[in-house]
Amino acid sequence: MVGECENGHAFAKKLLCGREWCPTCGANKSDYHNRRISRWLPKAQQLQTIGYFVIEWPLSSRHELRTKESLQDMGKRVKGAFQSWGYKRGLRRWHFFGESGTTYNPHINVLVDGRWIPPGELRNFKSYLRQVLDEPQLIINYSYRKTAPEMMHTLRYVTRATFLDQSWDYEIAEAIYGFQNSQSWGTWKAETQWELSMEEKDELNLTQIEKLERGICPRCGEPITWSNPVPLALVEAIGGKYIGAGYYELPPPGDPPKRLPSTQMQGCEDWLFSVKQVAHNIAENKRDEPDYEVVHSPVYLFREYLRGQNIKTSSMQRVALMMKAKLHGKY
Numbered sequence: 001m002v003g004e005c006e007n008g009h010a011f012a013k014k015l016l017c018g019r020e021w022c023p024t025c026g027a028n029k030s031d032y033h034n035r036r037i038s039r040w041l042p043k044a045q046q047l048q049t050i051g052y053f054v055i056e057w058p059l060s061s062r063h064e065l066r067t068k069e070s071l072q073d074m075g076k077r078v079k080g081a082f083q084s085w086g087y088k089r090g091l092r093r094w095h096f097f098g099e100s101g102t103t104y105n106p107h108i109n110v111l112v113d114g115r116w117i118p119p120g121e122l123r124n125f126k127s128y129l130r131q132v133l134d135e136p137q138l139i140i141n142y143s144y145r146k147t148a149p150e151m152m153h154t155l156r157y158v159t160r161a162t163f164l165d166q167s168w169d170y171e172i173a174e175a176i177y178g179f180q181n182s183q184s185w186g187t188w189k190a191e192t193q194w195e196l197s198m199e200e201k202d203e204l205n206l207t208q209i210e211k212l213e214r215g216i217c218p219r220c221g222e223p224i225t226w227s228n229p230v231p232l233a234l235v236e237a238i239g240g241k242y243i244g245a246g247y248y249e250l251p252p253p254g255d256p257p258k259r260l261p262s263t264q265m266q267g268c269e270d271w272l273f274s275v276k277q278v279a280h281n282i283a284e285n286k287r288d289e290p291d292y293e294v295v296h297s298p299v300y301l302f303r304e305y306l307r308g309q310n311i312k313t314s315s316m317q318r319v320a321l322m323m324k325a326k327l328h329g330k331y
């Protein structure tokens, strides 16, 4: 998809399926993994130290967590328990499988404001959780992270995919279709408490990605309108610069490449074909209009097509010009 803000800053976004078992999306450090990290990072950065709870169900009650509803429900109960114990804000996310396991092992990761918790207090909280979640054998682990690298590591770890092969449990794979796994509670308007290393900043480009994920232009803060899908080859052909996590920044409208390289045009052929078809239909419909010459011009037809795809003309103006030759004389 391509998108543009009202100030003409243009971007492209790769469509990703986001499935945990997708070989592309499920991989560590994948574009999708980085998108997940970017969504949580601004919140996680407000936690001065991260308290990290992992709550795991015993074998005997895992079967109760085999539907989307039950996972959502349990997630809410976990949140409620943390809230009533005094945790005003937190992040939570399920892992569906353990480090090495291929058997379903749902456990929920909870990140909160962390500190060292005296053993007695921790014991009390654990028994409270076992009681309100109605499972006396819950396995609960707590640790906390003080340094930025540790916190970043935990963030990567918690947001990673764990359901790496659909065949591990087809039933669960189907059950969690469309499941909103990453959730947060509380208000997040505090100052940033820790920063990424320069390397991580360069590698992840998260400040830009985070805004783009929210549909905000990283250049000026205005909302971005996204279009219908266009081929990635086209984005590359018009000089899109990769910025990370499957996002590209497109060159400003005043700076078009001279022409589309034919090698890159090969990836756009199907798309071009559909453009031509739509253009042809538009031309047919306007056959009797007095300004037929105008509406029959390839650039006009291409603009009409772009409008139909919710692609703002200015960001693709240069493409319209380059398409002129391609479209000319084809209908």
Ligand SMILES: [Zn+2]
Binding pocket: 016, 017, 018, 019, 022, 023, 024, 025, 026
């Ligand atoms: Zn995918």
Ligand SMILES: [Zn+2]
Binding pocket: 005, 006, 007, 008, 009, 217, 218, 219, 220, 221, 222
């Ligand atoms: Zn902008």
